[in-house]
Every structure is written in structure tokens, then in C-alpha cells.
Amino acid sequence: MTLHQLALAPAPAPAVISALAPVEYAVAVEEYLAQASIGLGSRRVYRISLAGWAWPLVGKPTPAGPRRRCAAPPVVPLALLDDVGTGRRLAAAITDRAAMTDARTVNRELSALRSAVGWWQDQQWISADPTAGLHHLPAGPAAAPALTAEQVDSLFRVTPSLREHALWRVLYDTAAHIGEVLDLDADRLDLSRNRVRVRSGQRPGAPIEWQETTSQILRWLLAGRTYGPVFVTDRRAPAPTASADICPVTGQARMSYRRAAEIFAAVTRPLDPAGNGWTLRQLGSAGLAGSHAGTENCDGRRAAGDVGRLRP
Numbered sequence: 169m170t171l172h173q174l175a176l177a178p179a180p181a182p183a184v185i186s187a188l189a190p191v192e193y194a195v196a197v198e199e200y201l202a203q204a205s206i207g208l209g210s211r212r213v214y215r216i217s218l219a220g221w222a223w224p225l226v227g228k229p230t231p232a233g234p235r236r237r238c239a240a241p242p243v244v245p246l247a248l249l250d251d252v253g254t255g256r257r258l259a260a261a262i263t264d265r266a267a268m269t270d271a272r273t274v275n276r277e278l279s280a281l282r283s284a285v286g287w288w289q290d291q292q293w294i295s296a297d298p299t300a301g302l303h304h305l306p307a308g309p310a311a312a313p314a315l316t317a318e319q320v321d322s323l324f325r326v327t328p329s330l331r332e333h334a335l336w337r338v339l340y341d342t343a344a345h346i347g348e349v350l351d352l353d354a355d356r357l358d359l360s361r362n363r364v365r366v367r368s369g370q371r372p373g374a375p376i377e378w379q380e381t382t383s384q385i386l387r388w389l390l391a392g393r394t395y396g397p398v399f400v401t402d403r404r405a406p407a408p409t410a411s412a413d414i415c416p417v418t419g420q421a422r423m424s425y426r427r428a429a430e431i432f433a434a435v436t437r438p439l440d441p442a443g444n445g446w447t448l449r450q451l452g453s454a455g456l457a458g459s460h461a462g463t464e465n466c467d468g469r470r471a472a473g474d475v476g477r478l479r480p
Contacts, residue, residue: 189293193222193244196293200284217277218284224261225254229410246293249285254298262302267426268347271305278302314453315446322439323451332431334382334389335399335423336451341378343455346448348376350423352398354390359383397422 190196197218201211222241223230225248231239248254258281265274282299289297315323320340327333338349358365362383364376390398396415405414405421413422433445440446 189291190246193225193246193248194219194241196246196288197284200287203287213276214280214284217280220265220277221258221261221281224257224264225249227257229408230261230264231410246288249288249294249298250296251298254296255301258298259302262305266305267429271307275304278304312447312450315450316454319439319446320451320454323436323446326435326439328431328435330385330389331399331423332435334385335428336432337382337385338378339448339452340455341382342376343452344376346425346428346452350397350399350425350428353396354393354398355395357386357390357398359387393417399423399428401427 190199197215200218201214204211204214206214219241220230222244225244226242228242262274262278265277278299282302285294285297285299288294323336324333327336335349338344339346342349352364356365360383362378362380386398393415396417397413397420399422400415400418400420401423402420404419409421414420415422429448432448432451435445437443437445
């Protein structure tokens with residue numbers, strides 16, 4: 169090419185690098201959402217999903233249950249997404265998240281992060297893609313059917329401990345999500361009204377209520393304790409556990425979903441004709457399908473027998 173041709177050739181377009189590249193991950197999330205062509209409802213879901221990745225990005229456990237939606241995420245430098253260890257931390261977070269919720273939710277949250285990362289790369293705010301080695305979870309099998317009334321009866325006849333009996337009674341009576349139940353603290357229980365107290369400033373929703381017999385079992389479980397997690401493990405909490413997840417009286421940690429599910433499956437395996445054991449979701453669905461709230465006569469007779477066997 170001659171000098172004349174070089175002079176006439178168009179200059180290559182300069183790389184577009186934003187002078188306003190944000191320092192913090194949270195700010196980058198808002199920038200991404202501001203330009204995304206999505207509705208307000210989808211924007212809210214994306215914001216929650218993207219905020220949830222902040223904890224694993226800095227190697228911290230993500231809050232479980234309803235606390236995840238209202239917890240303030242840690243401050244995360246956006247440049248951390250270029251760190252070589254970020255992909256590994258995200259992979260571990262997916263494994264933990266899969267133990268708490270269904271594959272569809274995990275895949276949606278991963279897709280939200282992958283989409284945001286792609287846009288940030290287009291802006292040249294980051295250079296690496298920490299989601300490159302991550303894969304969507306396979307769709308799980310069809311949900312198992314709710315337990316029948318006979319199966320529920322057999323379950324409460326073999327309850328191995330007061331803690332499990334109380335947990336399973338609350339799940340069956342309320343049909344609440346297991347994460348919500350495990351997230352309960354003693355000071356939120358209104359045992360005189362058989363329900364959960366609404367926190368100050370919390371938006372009122374469907375109340376979590378249970379039978380009077382369940383309140384009695386909860387009183388025995390708490391043994392006068394008025395604060396700290398309702399359902400705790402058998403061992404003392406390890407060092408990194410958040411103070412909100414430690415019983416201030418015994419030092420035991422809040423029970424995890426994974427441990428609760430393991431115990432339930434082990435106890436119900438002999439009751440399951442297939443030998444696999446049942447799931448906590450099947451128990452909650454049994455309460456929802458039975459719509460037994462308020463049917464104190466039938467349910468009260470069954471519960472009274474259980475209460476008698478567990479009386480200290």
C-alpha cells in the first residue's frame with residue numbers, strides 16, 4: 169500500500185472504554201439494569217438475583233431464606249470478577265444454592281449474572297468471564313406427590329426427636345417454605361396466638377400460623393429460651409458462622425436446609441415403599457393440599473397423642 173493510499177484509508181475506530189467505569193459491583197448492576205429492555209417486575213427479579221452473587225464473590229455465605237432479600241450485600245469491587253479464583257467461588261455457590269432451591273431458580277440467577285457479565289465486557293469494564301466454566305443445572309424430575317394423611321400419621325409416630333417433631337409439625341401446619349421455617353428466631357414466635365409475629369416495618373403478607381398443639385411442642389423445644397434460632401444443630405457453631413445464626417445460650421448453629429432434608433429422608437426411608445425416603449416439600453404440600461388449618465377436632469386428636477409421647 170502506497171503512502172497516498174494509507175492517507176486515504178479510514179482510521180480504525182478507537183476502542184470505546186467508558187470513562188465512568190464503576191468501581192463497585194453494585195453500581196455496575198444498576199448500570200446494567202438501567203439499560204436493559206425489561207419490565208419493572210423482571211428488573212426486580214434481576215436485581216435480587218444479581219445482588220445474591222455478591223456474597224460468594226467475596227467468599228462469604230449467602231443468607232438463607234427471607235433474610236436473603238432484605239440483607240445488605242457486601243461491598244464488592246467490580247475488578248474482582250477478573251480474579252482467577254472467582255469462577256471457582258461461583259461454582260461452589262451454585263452447589264450451595266442448589267441445596268436450598270430448585271434448579272430453575274438457580275439457572276435463572278446464573279443467566280442473569282451471565283447476561284450482566286457480557287454487557288460489562290462490552291463496556292470493557294472487565295476483561296474476564298467468570299461464568300465461562302459454569303453450567304446450568306439439569307431440570308429435576310417431576311415433583312413428588314404430597315404425602316397422604318396415612319403417611320403423615322406414620323411419620324409422626326416415628327419422630328426421632330423433639331426438634332424434628334416441632335419442625336415437621338410447623339411445616340405441616342403452615343405449608344410454609346422450609347427456608348422460612350428454619351429462619352425463624354424465638355422472639356418472632358407468638359405462641360399464645362399460634363403464629364409468627366410480623367417484624368416492625370415488614371410488609372404484611374400471608375400469616376404463618378399453626379395449631380395450638382404445635383405451639384405446645386415449640387414451648388418444650390425452646391424451654392424458656394426467648395431469642396436465637398428456633399431450630400439448631402446438635403453441635404456448636406463453627407468459627408465463621410454469623411452471630412445471627414448462633415444460639416446465644418448454647419452456642420449451637422441454626423440448622424441448615426441440607427441437614428434437615430438429610431434427617432427427614434433417613435427417618436422416612438423405612439416408611440417409603442420405594443425405599444428412597446420422602447422430602448420436606450412433600451410434607452409441606454400435604455399440609456397445603458389438606459387445608460387442615462382450623463380443623464382442630466381431627467388434627468387435634470392425632471396431635472394430642474403425639475404430644476403425650478413427647479412430654480418431658
